[in-house]
Amino acid sequence: MATKTINVLAFVLLLQYASCYAQIEQVTSRSQGQQPHRFRGGECQIERLNTLEPSRRIEAEAGVSELWDEDEGQLQCAGVAVVRHIIQKRGLFLPAFTNAPELMYVVQGRGFQGVVFPGCPETYQSPEGSQHSQSRYGGQMRGERTQDQHQKVQQIREGDIIALPAGATHWIYNQGQSELVIVSVVDLSNQENQLDHSFRKFFLAGNPQQGRQQQGGSSQSWGPRRRGGSSQQESFGNIFSGFDEQILSESFAIDTELAQKLKCQDDQRGHIVEVQNELQIVSPRYREGEQEGESEWKREREWRGGRGRGTRDNGLEETLCTMRLRENINKPEKADIYNPRGGRFTTLNSFSLPILSFIGLSATRAVLYRDAIVAPHYHMNCHGVIYVTRGSGRIQIVDDSANTVFDGQLQEGQLLVVPQNFAVVKKAGSEGFEYVSFRTNDNAMVSSLAGRLSVIRSLPEQVVMNSYDVSREEARRLKYSREEFAVLSPGSRSSQRGMED
Structure with missing residues (x-):
């Protein structure tokens, strides 16, 4: 009887160890930046994309x-x-x-x-003794x-x-x-x-x-x-x-x-x-002169700056109970990319909101001014789901067969999916173009095809010359005509670099 009890106890302890080890492995893999696994419900056989509205x-x-x-x-x-x-x-x-x-x-x-x-x-x-302590009918709750x-x-x-x-x-x-x-x-x-x-x-x-x-x-x-x-x-x-x-x-x-x-x-x-009257709940209020989320955002930025971006989490800094679930991406001062003539991008990923590493998603907020262009680019490791919040814009999307699978206007309230690796370019309309792009990776990566830090600019001149059968001067114009990054000003090219450079 004693031997049987010991065997059962040992089995239970083994299960507990396996469970704890699996949780540690899960936290470790996510803290090292590994994307949660995604399964596919069907192949992406897309010949034509359309703007989507609720059905x-x-x-x-x-x-x-x-x-x-x-x-x-x-x-x-x-x-x-x-x-x-x-x-x-x-x-x-x-x-x-x-x-x-x-x-x-x-x-x-x-x-x-x-x-x-x-x-x-x-x-x-x-x-x-506050009003929250009273039941709906005015009496004390059961159990005092x-x-x-x-x-x-x-x-x-x-x-x-x-x-x-x-x-x-x-x-x-x-x-x-x-x-x-x-x-x-x-x-x-x-x-x-x-x-x-x-x-x-x-x-x-x-x-x-x-x-x-x-x-x-x-x-x-x-x-x-x-x-x-x-x-x-x-x-x-x-x-x-x-x-x-x-x-x-x-x-x-x-x-x-x-x-x-x-x-x-x-x-x-x-x-x-x-809700009749007002919903009465316990919630802290902001002090006079305190802007919502400002101090919290500054503290976290300072803390992460002190740790260093490359430092791995040990799984203990933030528990699920205290982890932040919210971040505002509408404030201009939080923009990651800003062009005074073109607009701004604000990106939210697992570096700025750690909970995203657990759910495998991220987002970007774009505010484009009139006729501004988002340089041709593609998503390296995710799909993009664009929802327009204000204005309208023209979007072109090209697949791996060089087919234009979408070329049309996207307006407020409409939705459009940009599949992974499909090339896309956007141009704002006369009223501007504002949207949020949801991305299926907590650390989405975008590769630009034009402007500073683009693929074309990063290629050697000789590779550009032979790839497109152009002269050296034309290769340099392809590489250096745009000095802006991602958000391009409308109308004319930005400062050009002469041959004497």
Whole structure:
């Protein structure tokens, strides 16, 4: 008997060691810059690209969600799903989680967002005797608890990028006076998604399938399209509604009447509900004269500068509970590339927001002035998903067969995928061109084909001369006519270098 007990104990210890070792290996590989593995749902056989607009619209009491068609070829090639949420004033997007990592961009508005990680402490607490300590009906809560406690809540606003790991429960509340508009890219090809290649939203409240709208005679609802050619859709719902009431009652130590309310079966409000009065939550306020996120951003930049960019993380500097999930990329002073006549680029990757190394995504914000050009380039290690936030621009994309797979205008609210290694050039319209590009790599790399630091400029003159059958003078003009990098001024070439240089 003793020998059997020892063997069982040894087996359990071995499993624990294997689990810990696997987690250490995972953290180590990501801290060394290795991209999370991506699987492919299908080959990228793209002969023609088109601008994309939402194909489904799901309305709720206090907002609407618009979904792009997952079966669209270019989205399947990129391995992503795209959703746009429009939340009205005092609208609450109900708690939910997704089967794959998400990267959100706040197009307009402001509000609160909460993200829940299992095992992390409830670090936000209301003071004793505050209004937060009262129940909905004015009495004290069961067990004489007089404080509200919950995990961290962050304020969000226009220009914020928000990272969400797979399976992390989150909610959103519109605190502002205007609509809160958020565009979300879900990385279905990420290894964290071990279900099928479909976008799935698991709600913890409400009755989301009630949020529907008739479009063209068909009912639109939450849920992935059924595979196999069927036009029917599975609907997303409140996961508690599938459990037995008695089991819920025992699990929460509540009566069956309250357990029934968890299921929200008679709720007709949909997935975005209106909050009466104002949502009362525990959240820190900024002091007078303090700009949101400024001190935090400066501290992190100084800290990372002191460590050195090449220093490897040891996995202990930031735990998942304290890791930042948000960074604003709309501020001009944060631009990584700036041309006074052309515009600016701001890049967010795993160096500036470490959580991105865990979800394998990054983003770039572009603000182009009238008629400015983004130099021809290609993405070396990722796909790009462009969403236009303001203005319009002309885009040309060329594949490996030298076919122009896209040549057209991209306007506000539209979407376009730029496949990996396809060459692309952009030119802003008369009203300028602003967009955010979501990229399927936490450290996306772009190779420019024109201007400073470009491929052509980096080639020896003799290679350019023989490759294009041009004279030395023409080779130098190809290499040196543009002194600008990435964002090119409109109209004329920048300062040229004469032969005497």
